[in-house]
Amino acid sequence: DTAVSQTPKYLVTQMGNDKSIKCEQNLGHDTMYWYKQDSKKFLKIMFSYNNKELIINETVPNRFSPKSPDKAHLNLHINSLELGDSAVYFCASSQLSTLHDTQYFGPGTRLTVL
Amino acid sequence: AQSVSQHNHHVILSEAASLELGCNYSYGGTVNLFWYVQYPGQHLQLLLKYFSGDPLVKGIKGFEAEFIKSKFSFNLRKPSVQWSDTAEYFCAVIPTGGGNKLTFGTGTQLKVEL
Numbered sequence: 001d002t003a004v005s006q007t008p009k010y011l012v013t014q015m016g017n018d019k020s021i022k023c024e025q026n027l028g029h030d031t032m033y034w035y036k037q038d039s040k041k042f043l044k045i046m047f048s049y050n051n052k053e054l055i056i057n058e059t060v061p062n063r064f065s066p067k068s069p070d071k072a073h074l075n076l077h078i079n080s081l082e083l084g085d086s087a088v089y090f091c092a093s094s095q096l097s098t099l100h101d102t103q104y105f106g107p108g109t110r111l112t113v114l
Numbered sequence: 115a116q117s118v119s120q121h122n123h124h125v126i127l128s129e130a131a132s133l134e135l136g137c138n139y140s141y142g143g144t145v146n147l148f149w150y151v152q153y154p155g156q157h158l159q160l161l162l163k164y165f166s167g168d169p170l171v172k173g174i175k176g177f178e179a180e181f182i183k184s185k186f187s188f189n190l191r192k193p194s195v196q197w198s199d200t201a202e203y204f205c206a207v208i209p210t211g212g213g214n215k216l217t218f219g220t221g222t223q224l225k226v227e228l
Binding site for chain 2: 031033040041042043044045048050055056090094096101102103104105106107108
């Protein structure tokens with residue numbers, strides 16, 4: 001069983017479109033994350049949800065809107081896609097703890113905006 | 115805010131050579147430290163982690179890392195690399211008890227030649 005899964009794996013779309021990426025985890029974790037990996041492989045956190053509540057919201061354009069219907073799912077909706085949004089988006093999950101917080105990553109979604 | 119530096123951006127080794135990848139972090143308090151590996155076209159996988167105790171931690175696939183608090187370092191080592199170790203390696207840090215914001219280094223691309 002895949003611990004953290006994302007769909008779709010690849011997403012090619014035109015500028016200006018709206019798209020969503022879905023993430024699900026079956027690890028029973030209470031916290032989920034979205035990271036963006038740019039063309040230089042640099043990883044940066046975008047959002048984090050704990051028990052469906054937003055707890056980390058980095059400086060991300062408000063075209064990006066995460067939604068967590070339950071603690072096992074965290075979706076990312078992107079409005080008015082731009083060329084600079086092209087990247088690999090990774091979902092991750094962890095059990096929030098002050099001492100032993102380890103994040104586990106999904107397979108990534110490669111978004112290409114044309 | 116914490117930051118992570120990986121000084122080696124690209125490393126090329128022959129099979130059976132020894133590996134050491136540098137990682138230094140900047141943060142005033144205690145931290146948890148991680149090394150993740152990303153094989154070509156794949157997602158991030160946890161190699162090893164340090165929370166407390168013995169500063170020499172062993173991970174999967176023969177990797178180990180040593181936490182040297184006085185140097186703010188967490189270097190990754192492997193005595194004898196294999197061609198299959200070709201991948202991108204990321205060091206990451208999260209403050210202990212300070213939320214769950216994982217900060218990544220810029221990554222080191224390791225290529226192992228036959």
